[in-house]
Amino acid sequence: EAGVAQSPRYKIIEKRQSVAFWCNPISGHATLYWYQQILGQGPKLLIQFQNNGVVDDSQLPKDRFSAERLKGVDSTLKIQPAKLEDSAVYLCASSSQGPQYFGPGTRLTVT
């Protein structure tokens, strides 16, 4: 069974630029999550989707971050404009009923 796929793996941008990340969850997993993980910290939830609907986006900085999951499968997370403090690893995870399974993450560096 294929795992969660993410791209790109690494991205370096300048502050005020925009960036987008892509995630393809495990086949059949209805729930998809985007987490932000800053070095030395645990992952922090940004947004949760159930199929193509948003369940929880309370911690998403909506002035600069947006996410969508239009067909209930793939998802994209966008940051526009990026700030220095957005430098982190962005992890996508999916689940059915049990544990969440994580993708390899995208390491974003904002200079």
Add this chain to the structure above:
Amino acid sequence: GQNIDQPTEMTATEGAIVQINCTYQTSGFNGLFWYQQHAGEAPTFLSYNVLDGLEEKGRFSSFLSRSKGYSYLLLKELQMKDSASYLCAVRSSGNTPLVFGKGTRLSVIA
């Protein structure tokens, strides 16, 4: 609010046993998860407890006491490849997102 505490760092010797503790305070409880994360990699699922007691999976075991808001991960016969961060996470209800602790960085030395 939700609070999950675990030690920041631990060091143990190859071949030994190490116990990583986790205490939590959450508004609800529907499972406690342990993940392993090697540097630069994604977290990988290790174990899941929803009822009190010990769950054993090979060299790894996880224990839960819901009344005490306490869990531990026990690693036996430590190997150098076990050097990683170990993340404790709690799900408060249904399929809600996991809330993670900051992780415990374990260093296994010869």
